[in-house]
Amino acid sequence: MPHIKLSDVGLRSLPLPPKGTVDYWDLTLPSFACRVSQGGAKTFILKTYNSRRAIGRWPLISLAAARREAKRILAEKTLGRIQPQSITVAKARELFLKEKEKARRVRTVQDLKDRLDRHFDIPGQLGKVTHNQIVRRLEAIKTPQEFNAALRVGRTFFTWCTNRRHITENPTTGIDRRSIPSRTRVLSDEELKKVWTACSEPHKDMPEGYRTIVKLLILTGQRKTEVAGLDKAHVSHNQRTVSLPGTLTKNKRDHELPVGNLAQSILAPLLTCNSLLFPARGRSTPFNGWSKSKKALDKASGVNKWTLHDLRRTYRTIHARIGTMPHIAERLVNHVSSRSGVEDIYDRHTYLPEMALAMENYEHYLLQNVLP
Structure with a gap:
């Protein structure tokens, strides 16, 4: 965190960071700085409370004008003239969403x-929400995955509130994510068989849609939200590919996936x-009753200590086992790492025939070793 005396001449020669941004703090006005990005953008900022407020970008705004604005803001802060708007947490959430x-x-x-x-249904005024209050709510969350997800949403919400001057300090500042060990769980063929069998029988706590989604996860290796969000328009007219x-995809890249015979037989009746x-029950949004259905599936199948995402890892592992070339297997699961930037530009082959053959071999393996 370098401290220098900012000047008009010095601004032109501030070194660019190799990545991200770096703040050059002014020795003349300690809470005032110029933020330089690796792309060369130079933005004047002011530290107020525990947040950094952008004043303007150089040279659209001069150093002298930025300093004057910074001093004005600091003076108002000292005199107590900067007051957050009076707004409830409920109203702020409504406007945010x-x-x-x-x-x-x-x-x-x-x-x-x-x-x-679930985690931030806090009564009363937004300005009265404290850091300790947020910490207590987050510490009540048992799993690190949900803790991190809640912190991400809370930080997004309170940052939005800060940027719109509804509050002067973000109560999530200083709260760190919890570390999550990488999962390595791969289901055995026998476990896959038990899960498939459990999804083939009606169950009061497992809607038919959920059971069908799980089968398609086993057959395609896609993410659960991608399968749950499938639309009729995503399926080709001959039902041989899904686009x-x-x-819908996590990496925001379009993904065309060949559909094997087994997956096609499951998809075909749904296309009416x-x-x-x-769809979720009574709503026009994708299925979302994951938790209750997964508990019922664990009980019905007798398979424990696994997640639906483990089916994706299992799918990729089976492809390695049956000899699918790594670059084809990676394309099947739509991993960004499967293609370099150069390939994206120069290799315009879709690899659909190769992917379709790999899918055929995969389903053959399941028929021989997994499916009842």
Whole structure:
């Protein structure tokens, strides 16, 4: 965190960082700085409370003008004239979600709403929410995965509130994510068979849509939200491929996936719908009753200590076992690492025939070793 005397001449020669940004703090006005990005952008900022406030970008705003604005803000802060707007947490959440609906995917907004409801349903004024209050709520969360997800949503919400001057200090500042050990769980063929069998029988706590999603996860290796978000329009007219749009995939890349005979036989009866193949009960959003259904599946199958995402790892591992070339297996699961930047530019082959053959070999393996 370098401290220098900012000057008009010095601004032109501030070194660029190799990555990210670096703040050059002014010795003349200690809480005033110029933030330099690796791309060369230079932005004047002011530290107020525990946040950094952008004043303007050089040279659109001069150093002298930025300093004057910084001093004005600091003076108002000293005199107590900067007061957060009087707004309740509930109202702030309502405005936050309404804004996010304009630019974010439905699934993303629903995730924000669900976790705000679950962890940040705080009564009273937004300005009275304290850091310790947020810490206590987060510490009540048992799993590190949910802790990190809740912290991410809370930080996004309170940063939005800070940027709009509803509050002067973000209460999530200084709270660190919990470390999560990398999962290595791969289901055995016998465990896969038990899961498949459990999903083939009606169950009061496992909707048919959920059971079908799990089967497609086993057959395709895609993410659960990608399969749950399948729309009739994503399936080709001959039902031999599924095209996942970037709005649905985790890496925001379009993904065309060959469909094997087994997966096609499952998808075909679902295509009489108008849009979503797996809508939530009574709603026009994708299926979301994961927790209750997974507990029921564990009990019915007798397979424990696994997650639905482990099916994706199992799928990729089986492909390695049966000799699928790594670059084809990586394309099947739509990993960004499967293609370099140069390949994206020069290799325009879709690899669909190779992927289709790999999918055929995979289903043959399942028929021989897994499926009842």
